[in-house]
Amino acid sequence: MGDLSKNFSRHEFACRCCGRTEINQRLVDALQELRDLAGLPVRVTSGYRCPEHNLAIGGATRSQHLLGTAADISVRGMTPGQMYRLAEDVEAFRNGGIGVYPDKGFIHVDVRDGRAHWGQLDGKYVALAEALKNTGGNDHATA
Numbered sequence: 001m002g003d004l005s006k007n008f009s010r011h012e013f014a015c016r017c018c019g020r021t022e023i024n025q026r027l028v029d030a031l032q033e034l035r036d037l038a039g040l041p042v043r044v045t046s047g048y049r050c051p052e053h054n055l056a057i058g059g060a061t062r063s064q065h066l067l068g069t070a071a072d073i074s075v076r077g078m079t080p081g082q083m084y085r086l087a088e089d090v091e092a093f094r095n096g097g098i099g100v101y102p103d104k105g106f107i108h109v110d111v112r113d114g115r116a117h118w119g120q121l122d123g124k125y126v127a128l129a130e131a132l133k134n135t136g137g138n139d140h141a142t143a
Contacts, residue, residue: 005032013047013071017056022048022068026111030092031071034109037089038075045106046072064097070110072101081135083107100131 002009005028013023035042049057049065064070075083080102087093092111099108100119119131 004028007032007035007041008044012044013068015048015050015053016046017053018050020048020050024067024069024111026092027069027071027109030090030096030109030111031073033090034073034086034093038078038086040075040077043074043076044071045074064110064112069112070097070108072106072108074106079135080105080107081132084132084135100128100135102131102135 001007002012004010004013004023004025008028008031010021010023013028014021031042031044046065047070048068049059049063051066054060054063054066059065073083075086078086080100084098084100084107087098087107087109090109093109095115096112097108097110097116099117101107102119103121117128119126119128121131121134
């Protein structure tokens with residue numbers, strides 16, 4: 001049982017360097033919806049990031065992680081392409097941000113205002129279709 005939702009707790013979103021947690025409840029609610037759809041645990045690998053930590057790991061200057069509106073996630077047994085398809089079923093992510101990182105095995109989701117979907121391979125931003133093509137499954141972009 002979580003303290004933010006049925007399955008998510010504040011500590012999962014804490015900054016890895018300082019422990020500070022500033023998390024938007026819309027993100028938690030959308031992640032809970034995704035978890036319910038998956039029927040599997042969703043692991044948050046990166047949630048809130050303080051400016052110092054974001055800089056240290058090479059995060060985007062205007063990262064949604066800095067605002068507490070983003071999480072990098074993985075679901076055991078699912079490819080990034082499968083996770084992308086699942087995230088597309090959650091309105092807050094479909095209309096917000098989804099990034100696919102097939103070579104790292106995770107996706108980024110956020111509840112920004114406005115749609116932004118992308119892929120990244122070998123540290124370079126690529127077309128979403130190209131990233132999905134490299135997920136190891138038969139995942140194809142329709143975005």
